[in-house]
Amino acid sequence: MRGRLEDFLEMRYVCLMTSRIATKSAAETQKIARILAGELKPHAHGAVVVALEGDLGAGKTTFTQGFARALGIKENVLSPTFVLMKIYDLKQEARSKKQGFKYLVHIDCYRIHNPKDILHLGMKDILKDRDAIVLIEWADRIKKILPRDTIRIRFAHGAKQHERRMRIEAVA
Numbered sequence: 001m002r003g004r005l006e007d008f009l010e011m012r013y014v015c016l017m018t019s020r021i022a023t024k025s026a027a028e029t030q031k032i033a034r035i036l037a038g039e040l041k042p043h044a045h046g047a048v049v050v051a052l053e054g055d056l057g058a059g060k061t062t063f064t065q066g067f068a069r070a071l072g073i074k075e076n077v078l079s080p081t082f083v084l085m086k087i088y089d090l091k092q093e094a095r096s097k098k099q100g101f102k103y104l105v106h107i108d109c110y111r112i113h114n115p116k117d118i119l120h121l122g123m124k125d126i127l128k129d130r131d132a133i134v135l136i137e138w139a140d141r142i143k144k145i146l147p148r149d150t151i152r153i154r155f156a157h158g159a160k161q162h163e164r165r166m167r168i169e170a171v172a
Contacts, residue, residue, distance in 0.1 A: 030066025
């Protein structure tokens with residue numbers, strides 16, 4: 001009986017943590033992204049996945065730009081709406097700063113209507129890659145195939161033109 005109790009106590013408990021954040025500008029939205037990018041650590045079982053959801057113009061791409069900049073990506077980051085996915089190699093100096101991640105995979109599912117439609121891009125392998133951080137815009141369209149520990153960020157327009165509201169949900 002003692003062994004089973006110890007096994008039970010060592011089981012991984014699932015806890016949903018939610019934060020709500022309001023920003024007043026694109027720069028503030030990007031700052032939140034930079035902070036999150038700096039806090040992420042690789043998972044032993046696969047990629048770290050960040051699901052971005054929200055209406056057109058709600059801040060998903062702006063967030064992604066700040067996130068990519070924090071990882072040392074210098075090029076202009078745009079939504080890969082028509083190519084669906086863009087993979088950025090992280091430079092060696094950024095790898096050491098960012099706990100060993102080698103790639104940022106940026107996916108845009110705006111044109112995806114069935115989760116199976118994204119599988120031909122090697123999505124299963126991408127989600128298993130411990131060296132990758134995966135940011136997915138319009139992730140609600142493929143939520144059935146995303147890992148349980150996906151960090152979900154829901155974007156919404158604020159009362160004023162440049163205000164945005166974010167709800168961040170993470171499983172701990």
